[in-house]
Amino acid sequence: MSEVREKSSLAKGTLVTLNRLTAAEKNDALMKMADALIEEQHSIIAANQEDLERGRANGTSSSLLDRLALNESRIAGMAEGLRQIVELPDPIGDELEHIERPNGLKIEKIRVPLGVIGIIYEARPNVTVDAAGLCLKTGNAVVLRGGSSAISSNKRIVEVLQQALANSAIPVAALQLIEDTNRASVDEMLKLNGLLDVVIPRGGASLIQNVVQNATVPVIETGAGICHTYLDATAKLDMAAPIVINAKVQRPSVCNSMETLLVHEDFAGAHLTSIAEQLRSNNVELRGCERTARYIQLDQNATEQDYATEYNDYILNIKVVNDLDEALEHIRQFGTMHSECIVTETTAHAERFLQEVDAAAVYHNASTRFTDGYEFGFGAEIGISTQKLHARGPMGLPALTSTKYRIYGTGQIR
Amino acid sequence: MSEVREKSSLAKGTLVTLNRLTAAEKNDALMKMADALIEEQHSIIAANQEDLERGRANGTSSSLLDRLALNESRIAGMAEGLRQIVELPDPIGDELEHIERPNGLKIEKIRVPLGVIGIIYEARPNVTVDAAGLCLKTGNAVVLRGGSSAISSNKRIVEVLQQALANSAIPVAALQLIEDTNRASVDEMLKLNGLLDVVIPRGGASLIQNVVQNATVPVIETGAGICHTYLDATAKLDMAAPIVINAKVQRPSVCNSMETLLVHEDFAGAHLTSIAEQLRSNNVELRGCERTARYIQLDQNATEQDYATEYNDYILNIKVVNDLDEALEHIRQFGTMHSECIVTETTAHAERFLQEVDAAAVYHNASTRFTDGYEFGFGAEIGISTQKLHARGPMGLPALTSTKYRIYGTGQIR
Numbered sequence: 039m040s041e042v043r044e045k046s047s048l049a050k051g052t053l054v055t056l057n058r059l060t061a062a063e064k065n066d067a068l069m070k071m072a073d074a075l076i077e078e079q080h081s082i083i084a085a086n087q088e089d090l091e092r093g094r095a096n097g098t099s100s101s102l103l104d105r106l107a108l109n110e111s112r113i114a115g116m117a118e119g120l121r122q123i124v125e126l127p128d129p130i131g132d133e134l135e136h137i138e139r140p141n142g143l144k145i146e147k148i149r150v151p152l153g154v155i156g157i158i159y160e161a162r163p164n165v166t167v168d169a170a171g172l173c174l175k176t177g178n179a180v181v182l183r184g185g186s187s188a189i190s191s192n193k194r195i196v197e198v199l200q201q202a203l204a205n206s207a208i209p210v211a212a213l214q215l216i217e218d219t220n221r222a223s224v225d226e227m228l229k230l231n232g233l234l235d236v237v238i239p240r241g242g243a244s245l246i247q248n249v250v251q252n253a254t255v256p257v258i259e260t261g262a263g264i265c266h267t268y269l270d271a272t273a274k275l276d277m278a279a280p281i282v283i284n285a286k287v288q289r290p291s292v293c294n295s296m297e298t299l300l301v302h303e304d305f306a307g308a309h310l311t312s313i314a315e316q317l318r319s320n321n322v323e324l325r326g327c328e329r330t331a332r333y334i335q336l337d338q339n340a341t342e343q344d345y346a347t348e349y350n351d352y353i354l355n356i357k358v359v360n361d362l363d364e365a366l367e368h369i370r371q372f373g374t375m376h377s378e379c380i381v382t383e384t385t386a387h388a389e390r391f392l393q394e395v396d397a398a399a400v401y402h403n404a405s406t407r408f409t410d411g412y413e414f415g416f417g418a419e420i421g422i423s424t425q426k427l428h429a430r431g432p433m434g435l436p437a438l439t440s441t442k443y444r445i446y447g448t449g450q451i452r
Numbered sequence: 453m454s455e456v457r458e459k460s461s462l463a464k465g466t467l468v469t470l471n472r473l474t475a476a477e478k479n480d481a482l483m484k485m486a487d488a489l490i491e492e493q494h495s496i497i498a499a500n501q502e503d504l505e506r507g508r509a510n511g512t513s514s515s516l517l518d519r520l521a522l523n524e525s526r527i528a529g530m531a532e533g534l535r536q537i538v539e540l541p542d543p544i545g546d547e548l549e550h551i552e553r554p555n556g557l558k559i560e561k562i563r564v565p566l567g568v569i570g571i572i573y574e575a576r577p578n579v580t581v582d583a584a585g586l587c588l589k590t591g592n593a594v595v596l597r598g599g600s601s602a603i604s605s606n607k608r609i610v611e612v613l614q615q616a617l618a619n620s621a622i623p624v625a626a627l628q629l630i631e632d633t634n635r636a637s638v639d640e641m642l643k644l645n646g647l648l649d650v651v652i653p654r655g656g657a658s659l660i661q662n663v664v665q666n667a668t669v670p671v672i673e674t675g676a677g678i679c680h681t682y683l684d685a686t687a688k689l690d691m692a693a694p695i696v697i698n699a700k701v702q703r704p705s706v707c708n709s710m711e712t713l714l715v716h717e718d719f720a721g722a723h724l725t726s727i728a729e730q731l732r733s734n735n736v737e738l739r740g741c742e743r744t745a746r747y748i749q750l751d752q753n754a755t756e757q758d759y760a761t762e763y764n765d766y767i768l769n770i771k772v773v774n775d776l777d778e779a780l781e782h783i784r785q786f787g788t789m790h791s792e793c794i795v796t797e798t799t800a801h802a803e804r805f806l807q808e809v810d811a812a813a814v815y816h817n818a819s820t821r822f823t824d825g826y827e828f829g830f831g832a833e834i835g836i837s838t839q840k841l842h843a844r845g846p847m848g849l850p851a852l853t854s855t856k857y858r859i860y861g862t863g864q865i866r
Contacts, residue, residue, distance in 0.1 A: 057808065150810075152841070254665050393471065394472075404864040427841060445816070451694050451695060
């Protein structure tokens with residue numbers, strides 16, 4: 039039996055036990071996982087060194103090496119993340135509906151775990167801890183498949199967490215790491231209907247597209263964000279400028295940062311030079327349409343391809359539009375249904391934008407950077423769903439659950 | 453452009469308009485659709501005759517021909533189904549969560565349509581009307597792909613419904629029928645990411661498996677049901693027998709009927725002959741395990757393959773088990789996570805069964821035949837989901853919706 043099938047089967051075998059656990063038992067296990075990370079931090083850092091050395095030998099960029107690197111402070115952060123998950127209410131067992139039928143049947147709709155969750159992700163080893171904590175807290179088993187660049191770190195982290203589980207009510211086998219980092223192990227997970235209940239990809243656009251295109255197991259699509267901010271004719275400069283700067287430069291590498299700024303021609307005439315100056319002083323490269331070039335100096339013209347690109351970098355497209363309709367049409371064409379913003383003092387325009395834009399999160403007068411489980415007050419996040427089924431937007435613990443109907447009868451028949 | 457792509461694009465083009473409609477406007481359109489079916493019943497019946505004649509020429513079975521046949525009474529039933537959908541509350545626009553953050557952001561989670569829904573189904577033309585009504589009521593556009601055996605009926609029905617929409621606020625293009633009944637048109641729909649938001653298969657196991665195995669568009673899996681009833685040691689005969697008979701023979705062709713009866717050995721010793729007699733007098737063929745054969749005469753031994761078969765017919769497997777654990781293990785191995793029942797007077801056993809069995813609907817002392825949107829009081833049903841993501845069990849109108857976050861700010865940045 040392949041590693042993927044064997045470990046997924048072992049994970050599935052723990053579901054009955056997981057399903058029976060109380061919130062206190064699961065929280066106790068998560069606390070032990072957190073403590074173990076701290077106790078074993080030196081062996082984890084040593085394993086991480088192996089990854090870093092391999093990365094340097096392979097010519098990995100310094101920014102990727104930085105994301106990969108672990109130190110005492112980052113491990114403390116991972117442990118603290120687990121303790122924060124402990125503090126969250128356990129959604130399992132919540133009664134979502136209670137129906138009493140005329141024939142006397144009592145029907146309860148109850149939150150239950152999803153089952154076995156496959157997580158396919160890339161470099162950062164903190165995802166290993168984070169995903170394990172969120173899945174186990176919600177009574178799911180989890181099969182982790184991280185990238186080759188972090189394999190030594192991931193192996194040591196999972197060993198440490200499994201040792202902690204051995205002294206808890208959660209079965210050790212509920213947490214599995216696929217150590218085969220060949221592409222074939224991902225492909226096998228994507229077709230493992232009957233053993234995996236869902237696969238969640240976390241990473242760049244090509245990883246996510248591979249999962250979406252090839253999975254027969256249900257997928258929760260996360261991530262890709264080509265987010266727009268539209269400055270309407272009545273936007274105020276002193277509100278618009280900070281929102282634009284924040285959405286672009288506060289953390290350009292993440293999915294909820296802005297890639298294209300849409301500007302009403304009236305606002306552009308009055309204020310685009312000022313906005314552009316502030317962007318430039320934040321080292322943002324500016325690309326734009328022909329009309330934009332009438333107002334400001336551009337680094338280059340923006341092409342259709344630019345509008346369709348998630349830069350995740352200090353690069354911004356700017357397009358001047360005639361009106362709200364043209365802005366809405368641009369977003370329909372190029373948006374990825376993630377986060378979209380209008381800055382306006384015209385209530386009717388805000389209402390139309392929030393109504394018509396088809397995205398997980400639509401903003402009036404606030405930065406798109408708020409699309410985040412912590413910022414929404416969920417206390418944790420397994421990712422940001424950009425699909426419409428099951429969960430949409432930042433996913434907290436309830437996104438890792440399903441439901442079941444329990445029906446209590448006294449002999450009813452149809 | 454292919455028919456599938458062209459019609460799906462046209463459907464998608466109506467989403468902005470659909471999204472803006474009030475409940476009253478959508479209900480008015482559904483009432484007009486219902487009226488049009490009655491007014492045009494003779495032309496629909498004439499089209500249906502073409503299907504029936506083709507079916508007879510092709511040697512279609514009389515039971516399939518019966519499911520395909522339309523008459524005045526069945527068309528009246530279809531129109532009445534639409535009027536019942538009108539009576540249901542419109543879930544679109546419902547506020548599901550309201551969050552106020554310390555920074556002043558107001559976050560609303562709102563129900564929105566899913567978008568463009570593809571429905572892939574087989575013979576019965578009533579699905580055409582039903583699916584159109586449910587999707588349009590929830591502000592979705594719908595692309596229908598029915599089977600070749602009902603194509604003349606489906607074409608005429610969709611023409612009639614589109615004529616009704618022409619006099620309503622719902623755009624005609626929101627309702628599309630794929631007339632190409634070659635397998636290729638299904639395959640194309642399954643890969644139409646970006647145009648179709650979800651595909652729902654309705655039909656037999658092979659249709660559903662084709663969709664699940666080949667779709668890159670998100671799928672809501674419906675249907676297949678290998679349902680069990682477990683008679684525990686303390687079950688009372690006068691409750692157990694009617695539940696068993698009802699679950700097997702009231703309508704054997706549907707997914708929530710029973711395929712395998714599990715019987716505790718104590719109950720078997722006391723009552724299996726009586727249960728078997730009642731089943732036989734209802735023309736049920738009995739297959740069973742070796743232990744069952746000690747109590748009653750069997751038509752044949754039950755094989756592993758039998759336990760894994762959805763008969764949808766007057767055939768039943770019977771297996772005698774030592775205890776609840778063995779029953780649970782059998783259901784884990786052969787169940788399809790649809791509907792499962794325990795009949796017992798032992799509360800602890802009922803609780804364990806309802807807790808541990810991983811199915812959309814788990815019953816204590818009632819027939820599995822109740823797994824149905826109407827029986828649950830939802831007033832309508834697009835199908836019964838046997839997957840764990842998005843919707844599980846009978847799906848009413850909310851299963852055809854997604855959500856979006858609307859965020860109201862006053863200039864907030866991170």
